[in-house]
Amino acid sequence: MKDRELIIVESPTKAKTLKKLLPKNYLVEASFGHIKDLPEKRLGVKIEEGFLPEYELIKGKERILRNLKNTAKLCSRVILATDPDREGEAIAWHIAEELGNKVQLQRALIYEFTPQGIKEALTNLTPLRENLYRAQQARRVLDRLVGYKVSPLLWKALQGGLSAGRVQSAALRLVYERETEIKNFVPREYWTIKALLEKDGFQFWVKLIEKKGKKLTLLKEEEAKKILKELEGKSFYVLSFTKKEKTKKPPPPFITSTLQQEASKVLGFSVKETMSIAQKLYEGLPLGPLGQRGLITYMRTDSVRISPFFQKATRDFILKFYGKEFLPSKPHTFKSPKEAQEAHEAIRPTSLDLTPERIRPYLKRKEFELYGLIWKRFLASQMAEMRLEVGKLRVKCGDFTFQGLMEMEKFPGFMVVWKGKKEEDKMPSFKEGEELLALKIEAERHFTQPPPPYTEASLVKELEKRGIGRPSTYATIITTLLERGYVKLQNKVFYLTELGEKVAQLLLKHFPTIMDLSFTNKMEEELDRIANGFVSFQEVLAGFYGPFSSDLQRAYKELKDDGSSLHRP
Structure with missing residues (x-):
């Protein structure tokens, strides 16, 4: 048995995929997510000892950990293949501590669960990334x-169970300020x-813009x-036409x-x-x-990088199925945000040959829709530009000048995949x-x-723009606001609740x-600076905690002066 190697992942689905793609000398086990966390009913942070966290084994994980330890004893090596992000690293670290x-x-670091992706990961094994x-x-x-220090103030000042x-x-503040503005x-x-x-x-609208050369706005x-x-x-x-x-x-x-935003707008x-x-x-x-x-590929990424190997395969695919005119003379390059982890790739299909229609019979409806969105967006990103003809018409009527803009498609380029071909x-x-x-002239009332x-x-777009949280945490942020009753979602729009308004204030x-x-x-x-090794964990926490x-x-004093009966936790 010692010629065997154990691969540990966090989910049984990953384990199942790996078992089908790896030779029999690899054993694959799942940790079923995190095995350790901070305690539920106490702070669990030694503030005076450099903010040392007191992690505990999560209740119910004893059997899983025992199985991992027993299987590890039978193997020559253990490979931790949890997600390649911070959460995955924490799971790997805690498993390593226990083993x-x-x-x-x-x-x-497996970025795609394909024979090629797994081979690359196993060829380029690394130490744990502290x-x-x-x-x-x-x-x-x-x-x-x-959460532990502030939430009790909300319980006393407003009601129990708040966080x-x-x-x-910070996300609640965005919703509160937008609602106040409205x-x-x-x-x-x-x-x-x-x-x-x-x-x-050919019928077209033109809009009044000038009288005797003077601009007319907000009539x-x-x-x-x-x-x-x-x-x-x-x-x-006709005055002019260009x-x-x-x-x-x-x-x-x-x-x-961007996947979260587009899936919300297009697929709901x-x-x-x-x-x-x-x-x-x-x-x-x-x-x-x-x-x-x-x-x-891995869906928690802020990088738009594409591997050179896959970029070439994509260009070959475009040439074969769409023709030379749809292939740009050189590959498009896109700029990632400055804090992006360039080891990651953009979200892309693992194989363009697995077209949405080809694998549709094996996917549930929503899986098919999201996969189709990702497949089309990626392929479109590597295709030729769309070419348009833009016409600007200026028309005179007495002392008045009207203007109209017209846009006609000359060559669809990437739009043939991304939005479909237009007539x-x-x-x-x-x-x-x-x-x-x-044919007619109209005056329109606006507000x-x-x-x-x-x-x-x-909201996701604003969170990203303001640098609040990270894309991988947006789902949790939004879910928490909804579950706490601070906001409600009606007709796909966020509204602040009365409770949310009080908490924000x-x-x-x-x-x-x-x-x-x-x-x-x-x-x-x-x-990010901790992750890149520029500053220590303790320095950042000390800078925050002061x-x-x-x-x-001050809050305890102010609320006490306001007449609230508050006791420190």
Whole structure:
């Protein structure tokens, strides 16, 4: 048995996929997620001893750990192949601690569950990555300190069962501020004028922009009515018409945040649902005669990098199935965010030959829809640009100038995959001075609009823009806000509840630090610095705990002065 090697992953699905793709000398076992965590009913952080976390074996994991230890004794080597991110590193680290020094341990980073992806990971084994683990540990301790120290204040001031997480509180602030902005918004009425014109059966709208060369914006009702009278019975003549070609670049392949946004907008999936389905596509699904295999690369990534090997395979695929005109002269390059981990790739299919239609019989409806979205987006990202013809028409009617913009597709490029082929239109030509037929002229009433309430897609976009949390945590942030009753989701739009408003106001008043969006962003940057080895776990936590502790003491005093009966936890 000692010629055998043990591979440990966190999920039984991964284990099943690996067993089908590896030779028999590999044993594969699952840890079923984390095996250790901070205690449930106490702080579990030794603040005076450098913020040392007191991890405990999670209840119910004794049998699983015993099985891992017994199997490890039978093997010459143990390979920890949990997810290649911070959480996966923490799981690997805790398993390694429990297995001890008597076994040879190495780390495998599997970015795709395919024969090629597994071979690459097993050929390039690494030691455990301590800095990455310390970054996860720092996040866990930060969140425990905030939750454990602040939540009791909410229980006393408002009601029991409430929580104030470090990142969820900043996200709550975004929703609170947006709702406040909407409530305080005073709409302003304004009017616009447009004309429907025709040339050789081609109908198009033009919009009033000038009178005697002076721009007209935000017209009042009386002004609009007066202009309509002046336009009555007058003819429309072409002032100028210019045409130019415009190109539209394909979008980059998906990263975690853009996949969450697009799946929300296009498929109506929640962020949580998207990540759950993507996890299944990554870990592997049975595909009938094609066997069990992973369909996409690792879905927690902020990098748009594509491996040179797969980029070449993609170009060959485009040339074969779409033709030379759809292949750009050189591969597109996209820029990843500055903090992106470039070891990761973008989210892509593991094989373009596994087209959505080919594997449709083996997938559930939502799996098929999400896979189709990822497959199309990736292929489109490597295709030729779309070419458009843009026409700008200026029309004169008396003292007034109207303008219209027209856009016609000349070559679909990547859009043939990403959005489907459009019916061909032809843009008419216009000669200076020629008269155009006016079908109708209308004055339209408008009101200035408040910013829209957040949807899941727009909240994810804002969280990413502000650097609050990381894409891998967005699903948890949103789920927590909903489960705590701080926000509700109606018709795919977030609304603040009365409770959420009270919690936000209380935290803003007494805990400005944890509600400070720039502070939350800075903490994310500090966690990245721990992961990259630039700063220690203890330094970051000490820098956080000083101001936080002052806020905490002040909050107790202020709430006590307000008449609340508060006792320190």
